[in-house]
Amino acid sequence: MVSKQKIVLIDGNSIAYRAFFALPLLNNKKGIFTNAVYGFAMILMKVLEEENPTHILVAFDAGKTTFRHKTYSDYKGGRQKTPPELSEQFPFIRELLDAFNIARYELDEYEADDIIGTLAKKAEDEQIEVKVISGDKDLLQLVSDHVTVIHTRKGITEVDTYDIDQLRAKYNLSPQQIIDMKGLMGDSSDNIPGVPGVGEKTAIKLLNQFGTLEKTLESISEVSGKKLQEKLAENKEQALMSKELATINCQAPITITLADLSKKDMNSEKVISLFKELEFNSLLDRLNSVDSESEALQQEMASISYSILKEITDDVLTREASLVIESIEENYHEADIIGISVVNDKGKYFIPTEIALTSVTFKRWLADENAKKYVFDAKQAMTLLHWRGITLKGVEFDLLIAAYILNPADTNLEIADVATRNQYLNINKDETVYGKGAKRKIPVVEQLAEHLVRKADAIFQLKEKIVNELKENDQYHLFKELELPLSFILSDMESTGIKVDVNRLTKMGKELDVLLSDIEAKIYDLAGESFNINSPKQLGVILYEKLKLPAIKKTKTGYSTSADVLEKLADKHEIIPLLLHFRQLGKLKSTYIEGLLKVVHKDTHKIHTRFNQALTQTGRLSSTEPNLQNIPIRMDEGRKIRQAFIPSEEGWLIFAADYSQIELRVLAHIAQDEKLVTAFKNDKDIHTQTAMDVFHVNEADVTATMRRQAKAVNFGIIYGISDFGLSQNLGITRKEAGEFIDRYLKSFPNVKQYMEDSVRIAKEKGYVTTLLHRRRYLPDITSRNFNIRSFAERTAMNTPIQGSAADIIKKAMIDMVGRLKQENLKARLLLQVHDELIFEVPEEEIEILKQIVPDVMEHAVELDVPLKVDYCYGPTWFDAK
Template structure:
């Protein structure tokens, strides 16, 4: 049996290791980034541990251009330069392998895969060769003597494995890439041929050459795409081909043994990768000689691993009148101050200021009590005046600063300093995290457990307000908030820079805090009397539906109880149960919608639920949310909730008011201007996501339709049904619209069949037909998924990132969801970025003009309260800002369109 030779692609491992830690990079106490160093060495140790590897060689890419750049100037042109914090880790990784006796085998003009392919070709007669990499390009090298091992997943691929994974033989993999292209390397491929099409072609023909030699035998649906693209296909073939004859001389493989263990240990000590030391020693015979001298150090190192620093401590102080003057004077010596307000309400428009905490020295924080019930307080007006003067020109750091800005503004202090928001920074860095609360951030980044608010004010019905809390406990709690915020700021600031997210943060998200604060304070007026009448009408209808449902059941029961309802429908009435949950048969909307086709009771239940929810969520609730002081509703607009970058709203949530139903329209009528001489102006991006799909995919049909201002859904219907535009029926247009938007959200045949009330086979045929007619959109989807798989994140036009840890998951459900997000997020996130850019520009121009106020942002729409005689001027300003939000280089490809409406309420304007 032949021995096994393991060939490691060091560059591929560097990138994969770097991006595996991208959401939380490893940084040692010296400020050195170590994610890639740790990841590569960890993968190498897995090779030793899992495979008992004896013969090993390694290669890294060189900086010099390769022969492929001579073939095509576009080769890898779209790939961003290596991140600066990864560049600093390349040489240390090479140094480590040199210390343990593995030299980098590389040559200018060739990539690591060319060198390794040459070594595989050279030695596979005498060794069973295993390529250590997750790079799919190596699939073309696989044969009976060569296989691939992915160290991160511990997955191996032989000839059968490649066939199963990609649907083609390993010796056809170059042809596969020549047809599909490779977005990560900017290999063009044949436009309109995606993976499924490539597999179908290569299962009928041997190669790209064979396809073009027999083009008349190729099915018409593929032939049209292939015609005129032969040169591109052949160039793609050359670019995708790994060279197997690099002119490089090497010594035969030698049995691996660590060469300089002491220096290797010193290397790991220097980079503080203590957890790796014992694993290396366990694989090394020389470890016995070093055991006595270094074992104590190892166990000392393990007691304080780099991932979990010892929880820091700080000194919390409560200020008296005597202290205040010294604090204000001392702050003059510091450029950055963390500030946090304590109040008696979570609603900033209702909250009374109870105290302020400040931190400017590393392990110290002050609490300034201003309105506690059972304690001597500092004079509010005098304290705020002193703070405003002392903090002039300082950078103010906060966690959820929008809240503080509104509270302080209402108490007479307009905080117009430079700001840094740690909650917002944490969100921009990793928008997919479950929480950005200060508690979670401190625990994650500082290994510090914050005092819970319930320990200070209690919880539930027995909770008190902060001004009633024990002053000593309250002071420590408040000071801790400012201290933790000050500690977090440099961590996040550095990480934003290293992740190239500082521009998005500084130029878009951070200034938006003030824009949203102004918009929330503007508020919107509500016709409460109209809603109360509407609620009466709804409740009358609910009573009718309740009686009908009771009559159907034969007795009264709790309609809102899913278990009681399931008993009535499925056990007593024998209706067909569609799916089960842990507690019994499901009665969710999808089940009821299916039952409603044949059973009137299901229609009644759907209407009951819809009316009940709208009444309890909006119609009956909105009047109770009117601020007694302003007589307006002040919704909270959240920047850190939606992972795509979209804004959300709460108290009330305005995003979920139905747009297309009669009742939703009635609710919108209740949102009215603030005075008789004013109107509501609504500005809505027209089909923004489909326009962005056209931009991302560069689909000629979509681009042309938008350029000519055509009905995009009617055009789509004409194309997929192969009929004239004038012959498109209303149903066909509706189906095309469903597919157009469904494609954006990863709608499969199951959901499409349900949406259109057709069979799954019909839905599948419809989707296949769509992609056949819009091949560039399928190519966009394929390249988006592949790019996300390579980088472990997807991004918007403006650089916003969303990390996708499940994009390579072995769990198919999680992987499919990540792939859906990889396609949708760049489009939805770019739409979110565009409206934020528009809001900033509009706010810049109107913030000091009381005649026009921005009052709401919902989905792709901005709503304004405008003086009637300013409508024309305001419309022009708003349209220019919204349509000009797209950078000039993209406006040359597609233009945005803004629909503007005017009315005496939101419904009329919408």
């Protein structure tokens, strides 16, 4: 029936450009650039799967000259020349479409928009559903009751879908008014001039008032603002011409008919051959999966065979199985376990919690190191069981950690997301099963059982595939020898926790109250009245109206009183430093005093922070609930909070050890800069040495200012600092900062070479790596946007350094725990904070820790420069610093 037909019309040029600039510049072994073809193929396959059209066409621009050039010779005149790396990919895109048996069409003197518009209008006349896919918003003028435009707004995956209601909600315009808007504001990408000075907001405002461009131009005297009236009056003809240029021709003389667009089966042999030639291995896997298994998977999704166990016997627990220990609480310390599932070669099983946790057979299997378990988030599973006195050993594979290593930028890390990305389609997201927010609840046992079995089955089915990908990336060692054993250690650290002196913390809160009251009184005295210091509106009136301080920045609601604005006013009035100090102390009290008191465990009197192992793109650990890595230590009141962290046993001490300048040492090793390497080998003060090299002075002539500037640029180089950033840090001009950086790079030529090589490698491969082969993918490294590209370039420089430092301290944690066991010591590893490890240790073990901790940490990874570890110890964390 006609009503069941669906036509998809794709703007070929737009999607090709979008794919090219969204993805890194990939090429195959023959040197053929492939990123645009790869992105185009991904979008095409996604459209075919999600839209399932009955008809489909990809339209292309035929050439540079169109009928619009007769109206305006400079139409599209400002466009940069198509990069040759993209131009050479268009033949492959056309070959791709031919292999998929998808119609493609272009027409001399017309653009793809006109072809799409003409076909969309014909389909609309026949009341056929139309989906238009484009990265160009010009096509929004085609939206109607039957035409929906899907606009690719970012990368190749994020889209906005526009029907009439959504278009109205976004722009408060009708589809026809999109053309009027273009007439008013123009379009820089097509070099359509519009009315100079009129942007999107103004154009929409005018159209909401007058309806059309023509009515606006007829009613210029009614337009608010003399300057805007003048601009409209001076550019009437240009505005009308711009509207004409922006109007899609829906009567183009095309020779192709709707019937010609009928979707045909793809030529699998041609598609596979092309994918192999271009080395699209992941798309080959996806193609094979969709081609041969999609129907079976859809059937299996409707029904999966499993058993709900009422008792557990040895015959269902094999030496190799996937395991899911499920909790739906975010803070999983002592959280409820709502169910358990096991999948192995014998079958698929759901085990109710009360049966699993009381079964001697099951608990024995969990603790059996020789029984291999495949899980998703070993740390969570081990911690959940730990609080019930149950041990989990024998974890051989962790899908969460493996997926994180393969793509650390992917933040959607639940089993369903990872499974779907790997073409395992037999699973729902947790939100679908449990609901979200206030509606989140545990479903009936049959639904819960099926969901958990599907999770365990996904892990079991994907394990081999993921392991092979890790091996292909040379990352299996990183997974097996670093991240997986680290997850076991982190679980122990979370379960052990760190003891807090609640009385001391409470006393600090009271002391801060006194201090805050004192500062508050001084602020009121200087202001000449009392007011709500925490109200930006009231504070703005005091500062800018009463005290007449210069208003640096205004917001929609009034004067800005943000920290960065107040800092610029610090020398203008003595009230400003007091306000900044008041805010700092207020945050200290609410976040770190009251916040910490809320999370002290009622039974253990400890804080059990949660370490995030699969979050940062550099590989660094972070901590939450609470974040113990961010306790402020630059101000005395913040540093004193560490006094409340104490050993859990009498006669024990806190022992802290941290790497000295580890990132600079990693830089020296990676860059192989002779001066840096020599300085570290000779145990020189690296900042003094840098000042000597940059300023060409002897050590005795290095001033405090020189050393401070050298230190700023040393650490700034690690983070790819700009002349602007350095000027802000040092309070010097941008020119002086630029000259300083130039002198630094001339003094350390291998560092400059390393920076250039990092960017080049990132552009060639699409990623950079750490010393232990951790990858960070940088799709923005080829962006045409200067700011986005610059950030990616800085990231390419600093990730190998930061990531390698993170890898080194993770290796040190594993080696340190092993050494403590080897020496049969009672000392425990409690926390990792940046480059620092914190232990609690019996006083009688201090001397041996003073020997083994530096030994282990300094030899965790062998570099061409020595790693150096400093340590300290005392009755509190504060004293161990």
